[in-house]
Amino acid sequence: DAKTTQPPSMDCAEGRAANLPCNHSTISGNEYVYWYRQIHSQGPQYIIHGLKNNETNEMASLIITEDRKSSTLILPHATLRDTAVYYCIVRGYNTDKLIFGTGTRLQVFP
């Protein structure tokens, strides 16, 4: 699976958009980009995934660059409950395995 690179930490003011970047320059054509988050001492929670098109759901938006070498997770209106570690994971089409990197620790402040 392709390796991902994320900033170790980010801050965001409550109510503002949180934009979390991820680099996956070695991604191959059949690999998906997945985002999970983990709130302290809980199991990870699925957020969103995509292949090449931008995706949006009730939690977030995922913007994938045209060359697919990077992506950005957008939380449009961050709340204090969005404070968590966010993991960007590249997953092959033919596998269910998720290999977690170090993630980005997002701190939302009042």
Add this chain to the structure above:
Amino acid sequence: GAVVSQHPSRVICKSGTSVKIECRSLDFQATTMFWYRQFPKKSLMLMATSNEGSKATYEQGVEKDKFLINHASLTLSTLTVTSAHPEDSSFYICSASRLAGGHNEQFFGPGTRLTVL
């Protein structure tokens, strides 16, 4: 839907004893379950893939005789930490795979915190 539970949520045991952790998919059947461990301030590390009715597949460096995995039914997988030692103290998390929205999505349990004295 798609709830995964783990039991116990916390366990403290003496060194040398064995501890069993259960992972259940409550409202769906999961042919594949996964086991992870997580040390403080670290990321999740995949330990093994558990397939119903067959032997688990362990990741490199994970001792299969130390971490026994049984996936006896489509809703239950167990992880037994045998002869536990203090270095086995960790947060153990399971996940269950289910087809959702055209892809196999992993749903995670709440985790089990193991402390070995």
